[in-house]
Amino acid sequence: MKLKVGQQSDALYLTLNEAPANRSEEVSPGILVDYDDQDRVVGAELLYLSKRAP
Known part of the structure; x- marks a missing residue:
């Protein structure tokens, strides 16, 4: 399992x-x-991360 945060893609x-x-x-x-x-x-993506978490 891997977790990746895209700063530019939020x-x-x-x-x-x-x-x-x-x-x-x-x-x-x-x-x-x-x-x-x-x-x-096989995976999941959450868009608009900055609006979902402080």
């Missing part, structure tokens, strides 16, 4: 495993979940 990305993402779905405004080709979650 986003946080959580990688759950190294499988390539096949598709993404916005599950809530500004929250994207990435799935592999077997529909397993």
